[in-house]
Amino acid sequence: MTSTITDFSAKEPSLGYFYQIKYALLVLLSHSKELDNPKVRIENLDDIEIEDINTLQLLQTKLHIKNKANLTDSSVDFWKTIRIWSEYINNGTIDLDSTIFNLITTEEIPESSVLHKFKKNITLDSEVLEVIKVLDRIAIESTNKTNEKAYLAYQSLSLENKKNLIKRIRILDNSIAITEINDKIKKELIFSTYPSTIDAFLEILEGWWFAKSIENLTSQIDNISSSELQLKIANISDSFQADNLPNHFPIQLEITDEDVESLKERNFLKQLELIKIKANSRTLKRAISDFRRAFEQRSKWLRLHLLNPDEEEQYDVKLFNYWKNIFDIMCDEAEEKSIEELIELGKGFYLEQFAKSCPQIKIREKFNEDYLTRGSYQMLADSKKIGWHPNYKEDL
Incomplete structure (x- = not known):
């Protein structure tokens, strides 16, 4: 050795x-x-x-x-x-x-x-x-x-x-x-959160503090004030309440063409390919960003014991039920359509229902980040539990 x-x-x-x-x-x-x-x-x-x-x-x-x-x-x-x-x-x-x-x-x-x-x-x-x-x-x-x-x-x-x-x-x-x-x-933070969540609390606060410190060191801001710190602590404390969760991934990810290439065999990208969402398009890269953020966030909540596995499963059920309701309506409209028309129908379904807008399905009442919903739908698409094309099960 x-x-x-x-x-x-x-x-x-x-x-x-x-x-x-x-x-x-x-x-x-x-x-x-x-x-x-x-x-x-x-x-x-x-x-x-x-x-x-x-x-x-x-x-x-x-x-x-x-x-x-x-x-x-x-x-x-x-x-x-x-x-x-x-x-x-x-x-x-x-x-x-x-x-x-x-x-x-x-x-x-x-x-x-x-x-x-x-x-x-x-x-x-x-x-x-x-x-x-x-x-x-x-x-x-x-x-x-x-x-x-x-x-x-x-x-x-x-x-x-x-x-x-x-x-x-x-x-x-x-x-x-x-x-x-x-x-x-x-x-110093002992009364800011529950004893079981103090490590997770500090991790978020430190991330914010290091970012503010860099801004101060690069003269983007003159100082960091106690009132600003107090406001951030209160904000993080609120995210640890029973009806909320902390957001560890607030920033949209920059997805490169190399990232797209490395993930091209994933089912959620093949699903987007079925409805002719262009490779390397902003729409596709946004889907990758949402997928990664949602996957990492959900994994982190589970790892930190902030989210119950049963609660996560119930959230996926709600997402699936919402999708199934409007997917069935689309499938009714898909009868006797040509191959090109089916693609257009699926593309419109995805863009209008899940890309341009976002279903208001919350994992907890006060957690309102759209990336979690959109990204969780991409996770379900990756496991083939849902899809965008009317015939996604047969065509994948």
């Missing part, structure tokens, strides 16, 4: 980005209880930035997965962060009097380190001056080339600004690991 050496140094930065985005969600959830409609920005002034009408908090997140080391006085993580904050103070980017500076790290601060003092608020002037004395000495005497620019940035601060900065720094060490962050988020 070949052994593989895992390169943590390559994985760490990638996981760091995921950690940062997940931590931003946790921060907004937890701070929404105490701040006035706070707003989060990612990779703006800092890794995470949260502000309300009165305060701005900058959060620098440091994830380490290879070794759980100590955060020492000369730590690169600490001094790199100090450099960023010092430059913001010097160039007037931030208002020092209304800003709180947070360093979130999975490392541990030993009690012997001056950084240990930042685990709580430093308020006494004597203690502030003591910390400044130690940091000044490190900045002057250290030969660490990696921290050189950080030392210079810190030393360029006035004594008054150093005092204000020291009073406003908070370090949270031994922070939650990336494998633990979901549990913390779920605790």
